[in-house]
Amino acid sequence: MLAATALxxxxxxxxxxxxxxxxxxxxNERVWLILAGWALMLAAILAAAWLLGPVKGTAxxxxxxxxxxxxxxxxxxxxxxxxxxxxxxxxxxxxGPSVAWRGWLKAxxxxxxxxxxxxxxxxxxxxxxxxxxxxxxxxxxxLMPIVWALAMTWTLADQRLLRALAVLAGTTxxxxxxxxxxxxx
Numbered sequence: 001m002l003a004a005t006a007l008x009x010x011x012x013x014x015x016x017x018x019x020x021x022x023x024x025x026x027x028n029e030r031v032w033l034i035l036a037g038w039a040l041m042l043a044a045i046l047a048a049a050w051l052l053g054p055v056k057g058t059a060x061x062x063x064x065x066x067x068x069x070x071x072x073x074x075x076x077x078x079x080x081x082x083x084x085x086x087x088x089x090x091x092x093x094x095x096g097p098s099v100a101w102r103g104w105l106k107a108x109x110x111x112x113x114x115x116x117x118x119x120x121x122x123x124x125x126x127x128x129x130x131x132x133x134x135x136x137x138x139x140x141x142x143l144m145p146i147v148w149a150l151a152m153t154w155t156l157a158d159q160r161l162l163r164a165l166a167v168l169a170g171t172t173x174x175x176x177x178x179x180x181x182x183x184x185x
Contacts, residue, residue, distance in 0.1 A: 001052065001060075003051055004047070004048035004051045004052050004057055004060055004061065005060065005064055007044050007047045007048055007051070007061070007064075008044050008045075008048055008060060008061040008062075008063070008064025008065050008068070009064045009065075009067070009068045010044065010068075011040050011041050011043060011044020011045070011047075011061070011064075011065060011068075012041060012044065012064055012065030012066065012067065012068030012069045012072075013068040013069070013071065013072055014037075014040045015037040015038065015039075015040040015041035015044070015065070015069070016037070016068060016069035016072035016073065017037075017072055018033050018034075018036050018037030018040065019033070019034060019037035019038070020072060020073070020076065021033055022034045022037065041065050044061050044064075044065060045057075045058055045061040045062065045065070047061075048060055048061035048064075049061065102161065105161055106155060106156055106161065106164075109155050109161065109164050109165060109168060110151070110152040110155040110156050111152070113155075113165070113168045113169065113172070114148055114151035114152045114155055114168060115148050115151075116168075116172045117147070117148075117151050117168045117169075117171040117172045117175065118143075118144050118145070118147035118148035118151055119144060119172075119175070119176075120171060120172045120173075120174065120175020120176045120179070121143070121144075121147050121171065121175045122140040122141065122143050122144040122147065122175075123140065123175060123176060123179035124174075124175040124176075124178045124179045125139065125140045125143055126139075126140035126179070127178065127179040127181075127182035127183070128178065128179075128182055151168060151171075155168065
């Protein structure tokens with residue numbers, strides 16, 4: 001297992017370095033760098049699959065290649081100086097006025113109301129999408145935290161609280177209403 005891990009890390013790092021060099025190099029030999037980078041990663045996957053078996057070895061190699069490639073990419077990051085804020089029509093979400101009640105209201109909108117909107121969409125999905133009812137319920141249950149996260153992100157980033165309230169409340173009423181029309185809620 002340790003040998004397969006080392007092969008995955010080495011293959012991922014070597015392949016990522018070659019692909020990064022191909023990205024930076026704009027000559028004709030860049031095709032060979034690209035092919036060599038992908039071939040090195042594929043060789044690491046095949047070697048790990050040979051050492052640990054096709055399922056466990058392939059999974060371990062893919063994870064280790066991704067981790068090593070992420071480390072190579074992170075080493076090449078560039079820090080830039082912060083720009084001076086310029087006058088815009090609308091302030092960025094974090095540049096707006098900092099008032100305690102707005103923060104609490106945003107948290108209430110994003111948390112409970114965002115969750116009910118996500119539940120309404122999940123119930124609507126489970127009610128209206130064709131297919132086996134068990135599959136629709138499971139997919140609706142898996143859809144709920146994703147939609148909730150999206151609703152929270154959007155609500156916390158939006159400066160206009162009434163718009164967020166209207167969209168989340170409307171989504172909640174519409175989702176549960178459509179689900180009730182079909183007979184799920």
